[in-house]
Amino acid sequence: MTFNDNARIDTGKVSKRSGARRGGIIAGGGGIVALLLVFGSQMLGVNLMPFAPVVDQLISGSSLSGERTEALPGCETGADANDDAECRMAATADSLDRYWEGQVDGYRSPADVVLYDGQTQSGCGTASSATGPFYCPSDQAIYLDVAFFDMLSGDYGASDGSLAQMYVLAHEWGHHISNLIGTLQQAGRETGPASGSVRLELQADCFAGAWVKDASTVTDDAGVPFLQPVTQQQIADAMSAAAAVGDDHIMESAGVEVNPERFTHGTSEQRQRWFQAGYRSGPAACGTFDVPASEL
Template identity: 55%
Template sequence: MTFNDDAKYSGRGVRKSGRRTGLAVGGGGLGLVAIVLLSQLLGVDLTGLVGGGTSGTSSQSEGTALTNCETGADANADVDCRVGLTYDSLDAYWAEQAPAMGIGYASPTINLFEQAVDTGCGSATSAVGPFYCPSDQQIYLDTAFYDELRSQFGATAGPLSQLYVVGHEWGHHIQNLAGTFASADTSQTGPTSDAVRLEVQADCFAGAWLGSATETTDADGVPLLEPITDAQMADALNAASAIGDDRIQEKAQGQVNPETWTHGSSEQRQKWFQTGYTGGAGACDTFAAADTDL
């Protein structure tokens, strides 16, 4: 998926933090795949903070606005600018869709960082992958993760899969606003657990946005995104498959243990992404789905 070259970037909502050192990337010699297996991109661990946990006390850098990002052409050429226009598209979609679902909407912030960052949920390194912090309503992303998708996860990691990653984390923001985090029981694991239902719902929300993304426009009414091609859709589905619990477990430990799943299998993640893409956000009630349909 590419941006319309003439679309204008609003400059809202995306901040870039400076490089911060002092925290080691990785841990104890573990590779990225093993770390992700343990933390599962921090999605579930962080959502537990909303349900009565304690938020971190680390100070947070405000960051600076993106520079040299003005148009869709810039987004097609530069990954930071791509995140910027992705923000504009997601914000336009959810500003309309969330109230239609009975959810009071507030825009999140995307924080682009390198190596390590302090958040409202505590300190984190790039090794944990992209994550959403409900305490400060920010999405944290080191764009080097896209390279890791290729080298560590075997994903194609093209432009649409990059947009999918941001859309997934934005889906967690919608869940936070809806109170879904607070009501979910993330103490259990497994293919039909609330933890998995949270994650595949975020996949579904990402798909719903992309299904309508060509309808979002800039301030002048210019469409932000061009229509999705079959090859680009295959790229997004490839990313969803690559970060399925079963694929990560098989790669990291040579066997699959469904009882420990917290994000869903490759099949589940692809299925719910496609469900959102074809059926819209209204089709994303994963908590109402029977165990056999999840």
């Protein structure tokens, strides 16, 4: 989607971390099992990690040093958001926060949206850009390295359009909404095509679509809409991102057998379909925990 050039961005919802160095590493064949357990039970998001060679990039026993937290400079207007990926994430966060405030009783913003460079520490452990963006329930914060977008388009075939990127943050925000309304607590730790984890991920996709439906009506403090009306090409960009992070597509891209019993996020088709459900009908259509397995 395209931001209106004169919309004003409140960057207070995001922080930027950079300069971290890792000390310590867990090696050995058991590492990937531990990583899967950590990611599956604590981190919720666009997960490419279990099927990619990045075992040394998410290490729960690591320590970080030299990390700096700073403000996000140069992100003041919609024009800045159209030109820069980090500014785009800050503006998207501002729009998402204002949208969901009007949708959820007792709404609370995420504690932070952390834009990090390379790796950072979260309440769910140490993460890197290779793990993908995620929501950490422990600290109710979202973590995202914009370098992930290059991986998503270059390695997994997603569009590099703006809404493909904004969909990712909207999906993570969806996990925060699930946390607030209590469905996140229903997910459990099982895997499989009708598992709670799949239902949770599809709900986040649906919530992302619900925001896109009404995003052009969300305004800044001066009443200026953040975003121009969405185009069909931009919807196609978001659909390409949703398809890229389907369990079946990620497994195929990694050259492993597609095994539905290992699904944690849903198929490409499911992720697109639930995004479209939210886009057509809003948050009320996102009851993924209320439908039988045959309707997921």
